[in-house]
Amino acid sequence: MAYPDVYHANDNRYETMPYNRSGNTGLKLPAITLGLWHNFGDDRPLETQREILRTAFDHGVTHFDLANNYGPPQGSAEANFGRIMAKDFAPYRDEMIISSKAGWYMQDGPYGFGGSRKYLVASCDASLKRMGLDYVDIFYHHRPDPDTPIEETVAALDFLVRSGRALYVGVSSYSPELTRRAQKIARELGTPLTIHQPSYSMFNRWIEDELLATCADEGMGVIAFSALAQGLLTDRYLDGVPESSRLGAHKMNSGFLNDDTLTAIRELNAIALRRGQSLAQMAISWVLRRDEVTSALIGASSVEQLKNSLGALDAAPFSDEELAEIDKWAVDRGINQWQGATESV
Numbered sequence: 001m002a003y004p005d006v007y008h009a010n011d012n013r014y015e016t017m018p019y020n021r022s023g024n025t026g027l028k029l030p031a032i033t034l035g036l037w038h039n040f041g042d043d044r045p046l047e048t049q050r051e052i053l054r055t056a057f058d059h060g061v062t063h064f065d066l067a068n069n070y071g072p073p074q075g076s077a078e079a080n081f082g083r084i085m086a087k088d089f090a091p092y093r094d095e096m097i098i099s100s101k102a103g104w105y106m107q108d109g110p111y112g113f114g115g116s117r118k119y120l121v122a123s124c125d126a127s128l129k130r131m132g133l134d135y136v137d138i139f140y141h142h143r144p145d146p147d148t149p150i151e152e153t154v155a156a157l158d159f160l161v162r163s164g165r166a167l168y169v170g171v172s173s174y175s176p177e178l179t180r181r182a183q184k185i186a187r188e189l190g191t192p193l194t195i196h197q198p199s200y201s202m203f204n205r206w207i208e209d210e211l212l213a214t215c216a217d218e219g220m221g222v223i224a225f226s227a228l229a230q231g232l233l234t235d236r237y238l239d240g241v242p243e244s245s246r247l248g249a250h251k252m253n254s255g256f257l258n259d260d261t262l263t264a265i266r267e268l269n270a271i272a273l274r275r276g277q278s279l280a281q282m283a284i285s286w287v288l289r290r291d292e293v294t295s296a297l298i299g300a301s302s303v304e305q306l307k308n309s310l311g312a313l314d315a316a317p318f319s320d321e322e323l324a325e326i327d328k329w330a331v332d333r334g335i336n337q338w339q340g341a342t343e344s345v
């Protein structure tokens with residue numbers, strides 16, 4: 001094994017990471033959060049997962065984002081995280097923000113999808129069991145559900161907090177209007193929503209129209225997921241499609257990488273190099289340029305990728321000229337696969 005079996009977290013772990021307040025709440029999140037959607041299922045070696053998680057925590061990444069269905073198979077990312085939690089991170093539980101979610105498909109039958117109280121409460125309990133935790137720090141409704149009244153979903157989130165299963169609650173991929181409705185109900189119940197988790201990157205800018213302002217008005221933080229556009233906004237595809245990549249492994253829509261998008265990736269890569277950054281680093285700096293964005297939520301399939309991405313924290317601020325140049329290429333490129341869920345309610 002390349003690293004010691006007994007983990008002692010880096011003593012300097014809080015020296016470089018900025019921590020931002022989530023909206024007007026008391027919760028501070030690291031500028032960069034690690035997500036476990038891909039790369040933490042049973043198809044990946046547990047030791048690699050462990051090394052990535054250790055590296056993250058050693059660099060001040062206190063926030064780990066999970067969901068009931070992450071894997072493959074569904075549930076395995078939480079189970080693997082639970083194993084590593086027990087081995088390495090148990091002494092550090094109070095220094096970690098661990099989130100989970102329910103809303104997307106988890107199991108067959110009427111209680112494995114949506115926003116019902118039945119699904120959310122049972123799923124939260126199952127997530128806690130898989131991860132070996134007493135509580136999660138943040139629990140999200142993972143996507144809007146047209147078949148459940150928003151009052152029921154938000155009341156279920158309130159219940160999760162009151163029953164001690166979650167400390168904070170949030171929503172994901174909600175439209176501005178649904179966010180306002182949900183927050184009104186949540187406030188009336190006494191458990192305001194702490195955070196919104198939407199997709200956001202240089203190739204997917206939908207939240208700039210209204211959602212960012214809505215979240216600021218509603219006192220909610222914003223954690224921007226797939227800030228690297230699932231790897232498109234990195235050097236991964238500059239010279240073809242590696243077999244080991246998300247696209248090469250058919251875990252991403254192959255239509256996302258067309259000729260126009262590849263041209264944009266190359267142009268943006270050239271801008272990043274002129275700034276002395278990797279494209280991944282520039283993509284992370286770019287989502288964090290907005291004050292409303294609390295944290296950039298990224299994935300990594302290796303320690304090297306994660307370390308490279310963390311280098312975004314050393315970046316110089318963007319000049320107006322650089323932002324204008326980026327704007328020529330940073331346009332919506334049809335990669336928001338969550339749009340249908342947002343528009344479903």
Ligand SMILES: NC(=O)c1ccc[n+]([C@@H]2O[C@H](COP(=O)([O-])OP(=O)(O)OC[C@H]3O[C@@H](n4cnc5c(N)ncnc54)[C@H](OP(=O)(O)O)[C@@H]3O)[C@@H](O)[C@H]2O)c1
Pocket residue numbers: 034035036037038039065066142172173197225226227228229230231232234235236244245246247280281297298299300301304305306308309338
């Ligand atoms: N709320 C929701 O509905 C929702 C939906 C999606 C995601 N999320 C959350 O957001 C997290 C991040 O999503 P994501 O994995 O799509 O994020 P992402 O950061 O946009 O993409 C991650 C992928 O980019 C590549 N990569 C990362 N860093 C790199 C680097 N420095 N250089 C080169 N390539 C690099 C890797 O691709 P390869 O695997 O090809 O190496 C990695 O798997 C998820 O884990 C999850 O927690 C939430």
